[in-house]
Amino acid sequence: MKILLVDDDDLANELVTYILQFAGVTDYTICTSGDDALKYLESYKQNNDFPDVIFVDINMPGMNGFEFVSLYEKHYMTHSRKTKVIMLTNSILANEKKMATDYASITDFWNKPLTTDKLTNLIKLFN
Amino acid sequence: MPLDKNQYNPSDNGPVFYEVIQVIIDNTPTGAMILKSLHSKKDVVIDFEFTHSNKLAEDVLSMSGLKGKRLLKDFPVIKDTGLFNRLQEVAESGKTLDDIFTIRQNGINIEIMIHAVKFYDGCYVTVSTAHDDKNFMNEYQQKIADAKKSFLLKLSDTLHFLDNPNEIISRAIHMLGEHLNANRAGYVEDNGDGKTVTVICNYVNGVSDSVGTYHYDEYGTEILKQLREGKTIVIEDASNPPLPAGNIDQLQVKGMTYKPLIKNGKLSAILFVHFKDKHIWTNEELDLIEETGERIWTAVEWARAENALIKSETDYLRKLEKEIQKSTAELRENKQFTQLITDSTPDILFVYDIKKWKIIFVNKGITASLGFEPDELYNYERKDFENLLHPDDLKRRINEMANMISLKPGEVRETKFRIKDVNGASHWWNVRDTFLKADKHGKTIQALSICRDITARIEAIEAYNKEKNRNEELKRINEIMDSFVFAAAHDLKAPVSNLQILTQVIENIDDPRQKLFLQKKYPEIIETLDHTISGLVEVLAIEKETDNVIKKLYFKKVFTEIMAELKDEISISNPNITTDFSLCKSINYIESHLFSIFRNILSNSLKYRSDARKLSITIRSGFQEDYIWLSFSDNGTGIDLEKYGEDLYKPFKRFSSRTTGSGLGLNLVKNIVTKNGGNIDVQSTKSEGTTFTVYMVSYEK
Numbered sequence: 001m002k003i004l005l006v007d008d009d010d011l012a013n014e015l016v017t018y019i020l021q022f023a024g025v026t027d028y029t030i031c032t033s034g035d036d037a038l039k040y041l042e043s044y045k046q047n048n049d050f051p052d053v054i055f056v057d058i059n060m061p062g063m064n065g066f067e068f069v070s071l072y073e074k075h076y077m078t079h080s081r082k083t084k085v086i087m088l089t090n091s092i093l094a095n096e097k098k099m100a101t102d103y104a105s106i107t108d109f110w111n112k113p114l115t116t117d118k119l120t121n122l123i124k125l126f127n
Numbered sequence: 128m129p130l131d132k133n134q135y136n137p138s139d140n141g142p143v144f145y146e147v148i149q150v151i152i153d154n155t156p157t158g159a160m161i162l163k164s165l166h167s168k169k170d171v172v173i174d175f176e177f178t179h180s181n182k183l184a185e186d187v188l189s190m191s192g193l194k195g196k197r198l199l200k201d202f203p204v205i206k207d208t209g210l211f212n213r214l215q216e217v218a219e220s221g222k223t224l225d226d227i228f229t230i231r232q233n234g235i236n237i238e239i240m241i242h243a244v245k246f247y248d249g250c251y252v253t254v255s256t257a258h259d260d261k262n263f264m265n266e267y268q269q270k271i272a273d274a275k276k277s278f279l280l281k282l283s284d285t286l287h288f289l290d291n292p293n294e295i296i297s298r299a300i301h302m303l304g305e306h307l308n309a310n311r312a313g314y315v316e317d318n319g320d321g322k323t324v325t326v327i328c329n330y331v332n333g334v335s336d337s338v339g340t341y342h343y344d345e346y347g348t349e350i351l352k353q354l355r356e357g358k359t360i361v362i363e364d365a366s367n368p369p370l371p372a373g374n375i376d377q378l379q380v381k382g383m384t385y386k387p388l389i390k391n392g393k394l395s396a397i398l399f400v401h402f403k404d405k406h407i408w409t410n411e412e413l414d415l416i417e418e419t420g421e422r423i424w425t426a427v428e429w430a431r432a433e434n435a436l437i438k439s440e441t442d443y444l445r446k447l448e449k450e451i452q453k454s455t456a457e458l459r460e461n462k463q464f465t466q467l468i469t470d471s472t473p474d475i476l477f478v479y480d481i482k483k484w485k486i487i488f489v490n491k492g493i494t495a496s497l498g499f500e501p502d503e504l505y506n507y508e509r510k511d512f513e514n515l516l517h518p519d520d521l522k523r524r525i526n527e528m529a530n531m532i533s534l535k536p537g538e539v540r541e542t543k544f545r546i547k548d549v550n551g552a553s554h555w556w557n558v559r560d561t562f563l564k565a566d567k568h569g570k571t572i573q574a575l576s577i578c579r580d581i582t583a584r585i586e587a588i589e590a591y592n593k594e595k596n597r598n599e600e601l602k603r604i605n606e607i608m609d610s611f612v613f614a615a616a617h618d619l620k621a622p623v624s625n626l627q628i629l630t631q632v633i634e635n636i637d638d639p640r641q642k643l644f645l646q647k648k649y650p651e652i653i654e655t656l657d658h659t660i661s662g663l664v665e666v667l668a669i670e671k672e673t674d675n676v677i678k679k680l681y682f683k684k685v686f687t688e689i690m691a692e693l694k695d696e697i698s699i700s701n702p703n704i705t706t707d708f709s710l711c712k713s714i715n716y717i718e719s720h721l722f723s724i725f726r727n728i729l730s731n732s733l734k735y736r737s738d739a740r741k742l743s744i745t746i747r748s749g750f751q752e753d754y755i756w757l758s759f760s761d762n763g764t765g766i767d768l769e770k771y772g773e774d775l776y777k778p779f780k781r782f783s784s785r786t787t788g789s790g791l792g793l794n795l796v797k798n799i800v801t802k803n804g805g806n807i808d809v810q811s812t813k814s815e816g817t818t819f820t821v822y823m824v825s826y827e828k
Contacts, residue, residue, distance in 0.1 A: 011651060012625050018632040062771070090620035112620070113628035116635070 001126055002049070003028040006037040006068060007057035007088065016114050023119035033060065034068030041076050050080030052126060055114065058089045058096060065089075066096075069103050077105055086110055148179050158184035158254030161246060162198060164218045172215045174199045175249060187239060187254050190407045200404065204231055204308070214243055214250050221245040231308070237270070271411050278306050279418055286426040295430055297328045299423045303400065304330030307412060310380060311401035313337055314423065317394050324397065334379045334403055350385070355394045360385040361413065364405035382406025384413065386420045398423065475556070475578040478563060481532050482572050484509045496556075496580040498549035517545030517553050527560065531574040534562040543581070555585040615663055622656040662791035665723065669799060675717050677826040682708040682748050682757070689725040696733045702742035710749040711756075715826040720799045724757070727792035728819050732761035737814065754805060754822040762816040768809065775809065796821070 003025055007013055013030045020028050029051070031037035037054075044050045054072070058065035065087055072085070085105040089096065090112050100106045110118065152159045162175035180193040188202070198205055198214070205211055208228045217224050224243040231237075243252045282302055289295045296314045304312035313329030318340070325340045343351040350360055362383040382402030388395050398420040400412075469476055469490040475497075478488035486507040493499050497515075509525070516524050524544045534540070540560045545553040556578040564573035629652065633645050686706055690697065714721070729744070736742040745760045766775070776797040796819075800807050804824040811817040 009621060009625070011648060011655075012621075012628065015625065015628045015632050015645075015648075018636070019628065022632075022635055090618075090624055091616050112624040113631075115628070115631060 001025055001027065001053070001123055002051040004037060004040065004051040004054045005030045006032075006034060006055065006060075006065070008032050008060040009057070012113070019114055019116050019119060022116045023123060025119065025123070034063030034065075034071070037068060038071055038075075041072065045076060045079055048079065050076065050083050052083060053122065054083060054085045055088050055110075056085060057112075058087055066099060066103070069105060073103060073105050084108070088112055088114065152179045152181045155181055155183075155253065158187050160184045160193065160252050160254070161249060162214065162218075162252055163247075163249040165197070172218050175211075175214060175218075178249070184254050187237075189409050201407075203404065210241065213241075214252070217243045217245055217250045218248070224250075275411060275415055275418075278302070278415065279422065282419060282422055286422065289426070290430050290433060292427040292430045292434075293328065295426045296423055299419060299426070300328055300398075301330045303398075303416070303419045304332060307400060307415070308332075309400045310334045310403040311337060311378070311399075313399050313401075315341075315397040315399065317396065334401065337378060354385060354387040354397060355389075357387055357389040357394075359387065359413065359417065361408050363407055367405075379403060382408070384408060384416055386416050388420055388424050390424070396420075396424065473579070475576075475580070477576040477578065479528065479531065479574050479576065480572065481528075481574055484528075486512065487573070492578075496548070496554055496578075497546065515547050517547065520544035531560055532571050534560065534571050534574055536562045536565070538562055554580050554582045557581045615659075618659045619656070622652045622659070625652045625655075662795075666791055666795055666798075669720065669723060669795060677715050678718050679713050679715050680718060680721050681713045682706075682746075683712070685721055685725055686746060689722065689729060692726065693729060693733065696730065700733055700736050700742045702733070702736070702744050705743075705745045707745075707747045710747070712748070714755050714823060716803070716823060720803060723799055724796050724821055727796050728759045728821075731792055732759060732763055732817075735761075735763045735766075735817075737762065737764050737816075739814075751822065753824065755825050756820055756822050758818055758820040760816065760818040765813040765815050765817055766809070766811040767813050768811055772809075776807075 003020065005013065005016060005028065007016075007030070010032065013032065017028075017030070020026075029040055031040055037056075041050070056065040056068055060068075063071075069085055069087075077083075083105070084107040085103070086108045087096075087100060087106055088110050097109060100109065148161065152161065158181060160180035161178045163178045164172045165174045165176055167173045175198040177193040177196050177198070185191050185193055190196070190201075196202075199211055208230055210228045210230075213224050213226065216222050222245075224241060227238050227240050229238050239254055241252060241254060243250045245251075282299060285298055285302065286295050289298065300312045300314055303309075309330075309332065311329055311331050311334050313326045315324045315326050317324055322344075323340050323342055326338050329337050331337070353360055360383070363381075365381045365383055378401065380401035380403050382405055384400045386398040388398065398416060400416055469492075472490065472492060473495065475492035476488070476490040477486055479485065480487045486504055489501040489504045491501055493501055493504060513521060513525065524542070527540070527542055538561065542558050542560065544556055544558065546556055548554055558579075559577045561575050561577070562571055563575040564571070566572045626649070629645060629648050633642055636642050636645065683706065686708075690704075729746075732742070732744050740762060743762045745758075747758050747760075749756055766772075768775070776793050797807055800821055800823060803826075805822045808820045808822070809817065810820075
């Protein structure tokens with residue numbers, strides 16, 4: 001299972017690597033901004049090797065999570081129909097949930113933190 | 128041949144002697160004549176008869192055929208000269224006469240040198256100087272001409288100022304009679320019946336008045352015929368040959384001249400001059416009568432035409448007067464109608480004389496609005512009116528009024544201003560200025576202002592707006608609080624969630640070294656939590672500030688204290704910090720607010736420094752209009768304003784992931800500055816640096 005994590009919180013990202021390992025995920029990439037993530041996706045596109053799940057933090061400085069998803073859908077979604085986008089947030093706001101319905105790629109909203117249990121369940125669903 | 132008075136009696140009329148005498152007289156180089164004494168029964172000389180005379184003598188006396196004429200009888204002018212008495216002396220006592228006598232003839236005085244000696248029963252008289260002196264004769268003729276001219280001028284001058292035809296005729300006739308020394312002069316008008324004429328006025332001197340109606344028949348058909356043909360009738364002696372009988376006798380005159388005035392081929396009027404005695408008419412006299420007649424006619428015609436014109440003008444004026452009366456009545460009715468409207472309208476009506484800057488009309492509406500009586504504001508001038516205007520609206524309203532001169536008919540300019548009532552309280556007026564009257568050049572000279580007191584409406588709107596604003600403010604605060612609370616929750620949750628995940632990881636790791644490494648992450652997370660909480664506390668402190676004491680704060684002092692507070696952050700980047708508070712050293716402000724401004728903006732400069740260069744910060748102050756400004760410039764990373772400008776001052780917005788900001792700093796500064804009546808401006812270029820300029824209003828101490 002291949003995972004892309006987009007979050008500006010360096011500490012959270014560092015800790016998430018442990019959680020990924022605990023859940024047995026080895027193929028993952030972590031980007032600290034939407035810009036960086038789009039660059040990575042560009043490289044996936046060349047190899048036609050898109051991640052199965054993209055975790056996106058909504059609240060990021062600069063390009064926020066939704067802006068990233070918007071660009072992702074515009075440039076890469078047609079190449080990665082199986083990819084699921086899961087929004088990560090510290091607080092799920094009603095209007096954010098509503099906004100998410102405008103994005104075809106977003107499949108779920110997860111409250112932070114990203115725990116081993118949640119990841120394990122997700123992997124189970126994939127397998 | 129010498130004459131022997133003893134041998135010859137001239138009264139014998141002997142043919143030889145008579146002829147001899149005549150030859151002698153005819154050849155005398157001066158005027159010469161022989162006068163025979165005529166005695167009364169008491170042998171007193173009562174007159175002289177001309178027995179001989181030469182041509183020169185006739186010339187000087189303006190009379191031909193002197194022979195047989197009598198001196199006193201035929202020359203009445205002699206009477207007052209004293210000549211007769213002197214000649215009487217000559218004839219009776221033989222005394223020689225040598226003197227100059229003034230005789231008035233044809234309206235002028237002529238001086239004649241008389242030399243007389245006794246000659247038988249009478250006098251031999253030479254009229255010297257006058258007869259052989261060409262210059263004298265010329266002068267004499269000239270004198271006659273001048274007298275005529277002078278009379279005619281005087282006549283014209285007199286008639287010119289008269290407009291009553293009867294008065295013209297009367298005055299002219301009088302002047303003519305006097306001038307010719309006539310016994311009667313008159314003006315006759317043809318009655319148009321072919322039979323009668325009427326003497327409408329006459330001048331009389333020693334004869335009876337002749338005003339009345341006469342028949343032509345009394346003068347005979349020949350005379351009437353001649354008059355109708357325009358011929359002047361000149362009669363030297365009406366008794367020889369006698370005129371047809373009738374009223375003529377009543378006229379008591381013998382010398383007559385009738386000058387007909389023919390107009391349009393018809394005999395219209397006759398001017399006549401009478402002498403009681405027979406009269407030898409000179410050409411000058413006849414000319415003068417003719418000229419006078421023409422002038423009378425012309426003057427009368429003029430006067431009649433003028434009178435007709437005046438009559439038509441009078442008629443016109445009467446008609447006009449009637450129309451004016453009618454229009455005045457209509458106007459009065461209109462005025463009453465206007466008065467009714469102006470009195471009953473709730474609006475205040477002002478009429479201004481723009482040129483004189485005066486209020487020339489105010490209606491009763493003023494009383495309801497401001498409590499003044501209309502009369503109190505009547506004739507108000509600019510300075511009076513200025514006293515009534517609200518100071519904030521004065522300049523504008525005065526300008527508007529000055530510009531009324533450019534109002535065009537039909538144009539309406541709407542405005543609002545405040546005006547003081549009789550107690551000094553302000554009233555809002557909604558005003559429509561409109562054109563009222565222009566001068567003959569089309570320049571607007573009067574304007575009408577229709578004013579409505581909208582104070583109650585404005586107060587209602589203000590109350591409504593205040594309520595609305597309060598509601599909106601509450602709504603805005605609620606929205607801010609909502610987003611703030613969510614944002615705060617979000618930012619508080621982030622470190623909490625990191626604590627959760629860290630705890631979970633540590634629990635699942637067996638390697639003690641790795642565990643220890645991870646345990647060191649706790650303080651980092653707690654520091655983030657602390658930053659966020661500190662930011663929130665500051666925001667709440669500012670919002671809930673109760674100790675809002677205004678102090679005079681010196682920028683230099685505030686800066687120094689903040690530098691001490693931020694010493695740890697400063698020690699990391701060791702920036703060059705320059706300050707220049709020379710233009711403005713201090714401000715009256717809430718202390719905690721000014722500290723917060725310095726703290727947050729400086730703290731941002733320290734956080735968002737560029738790795739490419741040593742951080743440099745410049746802080747300056749100054750004045751701009753009503754504001755005191757503070758600018759903070761750095762050479763840091765800069766902000767992409769195009770991208771993040773909108774969100775720059777929103778709470779919990781961070782534009783970089785490299786630092787641990789709470790995302791509250793700029794939001795806080797913006798809130799402080801706007802709350803205190805100021806504003807904040809940002810200039811930034813990515814990778815070059817940022818300048819925040821804070822505009823603050825200094826409080827009055």
